[in-house]
Amino acid sequence: MAAGGLSRSERKAAERVRRLREEQQRERLRQVSRILRKAATERSAEEGRLLAESEDLVTELQGRSRRREGLKRRQEEVCDDPEELQRKVRELASAVRNAKYLVVYTGAGISTAASIPDYRGPNGVWTLLQKGRSVSAADLSEAEPTLTHMSITRLHEQKLVQHVVSQNCDGLHLRSGLPRSAMSELHGNMYIEVCTACTPNREYVRVFDVTERTALHRHQTGRTCHKCGGQLRDTIVHFGERGTLGQPLNWEAATQAASKADTILCLGSSLKVLKKYPHLWCMTKPPSRRPKLYIVNLQWTPKDDWAALKLHGKCDDVMQLLMDELGLEIPRYSRWQDPIFSLATPLRAGEEGSHSRKSLCRSREEPGPGDRGAPLSSAPILGGWFGRGCTKRTKRKKVT
Numbered sequence: 001m002a003a004g005g006l007s008r009s010e011r012k013a014a015e016r017v018r019r020l021r022e023e024q025q026r027e028r029l030r031q032v033s034r035i036l037r038k039a040a041t042e043r044s045a046e047e048g049r050l051l052a053e054s055e056d057l058v059t060e061l062q063g064r065s066r067r068r069e070g071l072k073r074r075q076e077e078v079c080d081d082p083e084e085l086q087r088k089v090r091e092l093a094s095a096v097r098n099a100k101y102l103v104v105y106t107g108a109g110i111s112t113a114a115s116i117p118d119y120r121g122p123n124g125v126w127t128l129l130q131k132g133r134s135v136s137a138a139d140l141s142e143a144e145p146t147l148t149h150m151s152i153t154r155l156h157e158q159k160l161v162q163h164v165v166s167q168n169c170d171g172l173h174l175r176s177g178l179p180r181s182a183m184s185e186l187h188g189n190m191y192i193e194v195c196t197a198c199t200p201n202r203e204y205v206r207v208f209d210v211t212e213r214t215a216l217h218r219h220q221t222g223r224t225c226h227k228c229g230g231q232l233r234d235t236i237v238h239f240g241e242r243g244t245l246g247q248p249l250n251w252e253a254a255t256q257a258a259s260k261a262d263t264i265l266c267l268g269s270s271l272k273v274l275k276k277y278p279h280l281w282c283m284t285k286p287p288s289r290r291p292k293l294y295i296v297n298l299q300w301t302p303k304d305d306w307a308a309l310k311l312h313g314k315c316d317d318v319m320q321l322l323m324d325e326l327g328l329e330i331p332r333y334s335r336w337q338d339p340i341f342s343l344a345t346p347l348r349a350g351e352e353g354s355h356s357r358k359s360l361c362r363s364r365e366e367p368g369p370g371d372r373g374a375p376l377s378s379a380p381i382l383g384g385w386f387g388r389g390c391t392k393r394t395k396r397k398k399v400t
Contacts, residue, residue, distance in 0.1 A: 032057045036065075077298035080312045088311045089318060092265075092294055093325035095308070096160055099263035104152055105280070106166045106173070109268020109297060110315045114143040116170055140190065140209055141358040145176035145333045148267060151319040153178045154328055163257035165280065167269060169236055175338050177331075180247075184254035186277075188235035191340060192248055193221050197230030203247060205343040207360040210234050216241065223354050226345075255279040261291040268315045271301040335362045 006014070032054050035047045043051075051058055080088065096102060108116070145153075153176045155161040164183040166173055171191040173183050193210040195202040202225055210221050211234045219233040237243035243251065258264075258280045266274075274280060281303075282290045292308045295301055296318045304310050311318055323330050341362060347354065 028054060029057055029061070033061055036061055073300070075299065078312045079298065079314075085311065085313050085318070086321060088309060089321040089325055091309055092311065092318075093322055095263055095292065095294060096155070096265075096322070096326065099160070101257075101260045102155075102161050102263045102265060103257045103261040103291070104155075104161050104164045105264060105266045105269060105271075105274060106148075106152070106164060106168060107267070107269025107271075107274075107297075108168060110146060110148040111143070111168055111170055111172060112268070113146040113148070113314075113316050114170070114172060116140065116143055140170065141360050143170060143172065144335075145172045147316040147330060148319045149173060149176040149178075150331050150333055151323050151328075152176070152267075154323070154331055156182055158328060160326075161265075162260075163253065165254045165257065165274075167273060171340070174248075174343075175340050176333065177337070177339055180250075181253070183248075184250035184257075185235075185248040186243060186251065186254065187237045187249075188243070188245075189248045190234075190236070191344075192235050193223065193232040194235060194245060194247075195225035195228065195230045195232055196245075197228050198225060201246060202227055204232060204345045205340060206347075207340060207344045208355055208357045210355070211236055212355050212357055221354075223347075223351060226348065258282060258291075264291045264293050266293065266295045266297070266301070266303070267319075268297060269301070270297065270299060271295075271303045275302050335360075338362070 031050065035043060035051060036058065038047075079085075149172050152161060152164060152173070156164070156178060162182070164173060164178060166183060166185050167187050168185070169188050169190050171185075171189045173185070174180070174189065174191070190209045190211055191206050193204050193206065195204075204223075204226075210223075210232075213222050214220065214234045214236065216238040219236070220231045221234055223232045224230065225232060235245055235248055237249070243249045246252075259282065261282075278284075293303060293306050294309050294311070295303060295307045296311045296313060296315055298312060298314065320330070338360070340360060
């Protein structure tokens with residue numbers, strides 16, 4: 001036995017006592033939890049006495065229950081009734097008309113109408129992953145700009161919207177006709193790859209998803225720069241990464257727009273990521289000088305208490321009402337006028353086999369460039385920004 005220490009048998013006895021106390025505490029916690037689930041009128045006198053003697057445990061369990069209920073309510077999708085929504089849209093329309101500098105922040109919720117899942121909705125990517133369910137993407141080449149995308153483009157044309165800050169990687173703002181200078185795609189664009197060896201960075205817009213071979217911390221696409229021969233990389237900013245590219249992220253324009261804004265309209269975003277970017281919320285300004293905030297989302301957001309108005313509704317429904325209230329026609333999307341085809345750089349000879357994703361084409365019947373009439377696969381599309389890149393906090397199984 002070490003001098004001044006406990007003998008081995010004494011240490012074992014102390015450990016047994018400690019474990020016994022922990023087990024008794026757990027059992028007491030289970031008993032109190034079972035009693036609390038009963039209605040007060042159904043509890044026996046002995047159960048009432050146990051609750052009175054376990055005041056600390058009762059407080060802890062009630063606190064846990066409130067937190068669980070709070071989290072559950074935050075995940076619920078809530079819709080305003082039609083009359084209430086119409087009233088709120090009239091208020092939003094007045095704010096849009098009177099805004100001197102309006103910036104729009106968009107999230108995955110504006111693309112769900114294009115069959116692209118969101119992240120934190122009931123069937124969102126993160127929601128499914130947290131439930132242990134697998135995630136696969138639809139054929140994103142079939143996605144087209146939604147009514148909300150086209151409405152934003154029209155509002156910009158009418159000088160009612162000055163800048164758009166998007167978290168989305170789907171490229172639908174670009175395809176809706178919104179000018180590149182008027183948007184910041186903070187998390188990248190699935191149709192754009194860049195050469196960082198060139199100064200300034202050389203950009204290649206493609207008509208297919210360039211992220212097939214890329215993932216978290218692995219961004220090379222397998223193609224090379226036409227100018228210097230350097231490796232091209234995608235522009236996606238995955239969860240846990242820091243975006244450093246100038247374009248299409250365009251952070252400089254996003255922060256400048258936020259600093260000038262007197263009104264911010266958030267569409268289809270949980271704001272759980274955007275809230276972490278203080279420059280987008282003018283947090284250095286006193287509250288009275290910060291932009292007025294309007295939020296359109298079905299679920300709770302961490303900025304709800306800051307909002308001048310929160311509209312609970314689907315983005316397309318709200319934007320249809322808003323455009324009607326403003327007396328503006330929503331342009332229809334046309335593949336023949338999609339800007340991506342004029343912006344795109346064609347693949348060089350020998351690069352046709354560098355991807356297996358279906359290419360966009362101006363007509364749905366027309367085979368895309370590089371597709372060469374290959375039969376379409378019904379297998380789910382995995383990998384890139386929507387597959388491997390979105391497996392947040394999932395562990396790989398060891399191969400035995």
